[in-house]
Amino acid sequence: MSEQPAEKPATFRRHHLLAVVPLVALLGAPYIANRLEPRIFGMPFLLGWMVVWVLITSAIMGIILRLDGDQ
C-alpha cells in the first residue's frame, strides 16, 4: 500500500457559521417555543416550530453547500 499524502483538514469559512442558527433554534426550542398556541397546521407550536426548522435547516445546509462550491 502506498502512502497517500494526508488530507488537508476542512478549512473553516465564515458562512459555515450559518449552521449554528438551526442548532440554536432547535436546542433552544424548550426556552423559545415552549407553547401550545398558535398551532401550526394543527400541530402544537413546539412541534410545529421543530418541523419548520427541519425544513429551514435543509435550506441553510443547501446554501452552505452552494457557497462551498464543489467540495
Add this chain to the structure above:
Amino acid sequence: MNIPLWIIAATLLIAFSFCLRGFRTMTLEQWSVGGRGFGTVFVFLLLAGEIYTTFTFLGGSGWAYGRGAPAFYIITYGTIAYIMSYWLLPAIWKRGTNWQVLSQPEFFARAYKSPALGKLVAVVSIAALIPYLVLQLKGLGIIVSEVSEGVAAMTFSKSTLATLLPGFPHAITDLNIGVVAMVLNVVVMFLVHALAPDGQVGARTSALPQ
C-alpha cells in the same frame, strides 16, 4: 392471502434473487462497499432507507404515545446529526476511499495506526449490534404479523433472519443492516400502510404477547 402478504412475499423473493445473483461475482470489496461504485443518488436512497428503522415506525410512535412531547427530541437530534454529517461524512468517505479500507475497525486501525484500537472497535461494534439486530428483527416481525393478521407471524421472523444472515458480517463490519433490512422495511411499511383498510394495521397490537 391478502394483498400485503403478496407484497411481502414479492419483496423477499426479489431480495433473495439479488443475493443469489451476487454470489457468483462477489469479491469482499464488492460485497461490503459495493465496489465503491455507488452513485450519489443510490447512496442518498440508502441513507434515506437507514432512517426508517423499526424505531421510526414503532419505537418513535411508542415514545410519543407513552411520554408525549419529550419524544420530539427525535426530530431535533436527527436534524443536528445531519448538520454535523455535512463536515464529518465527506471526510470519512475520502479517507475510506484513499486507504481502501472496508470496515469501521479497519478505518480506526488505519486512522490511528493502532491495530489494537481496531480490535477494540470490532468487539464493541459486535456487542452493540446484536441487541440492535434482535430489536430490528422483532420489530419487523411485529409489523408483518400485524399486517398479515397473524398469518405470517412465526414464519416471517425466521425467513427474515435467513435473508439477513448472509449479510451479518457485513452488518458487523460496515454499514449495519441497512442495505437489506431497511429497504425491505420501508417498502413493506409504506405499501402496507397504503393498502391496508382503515384500522386494520395495529388493530391487534394489544393482543400481542409482550
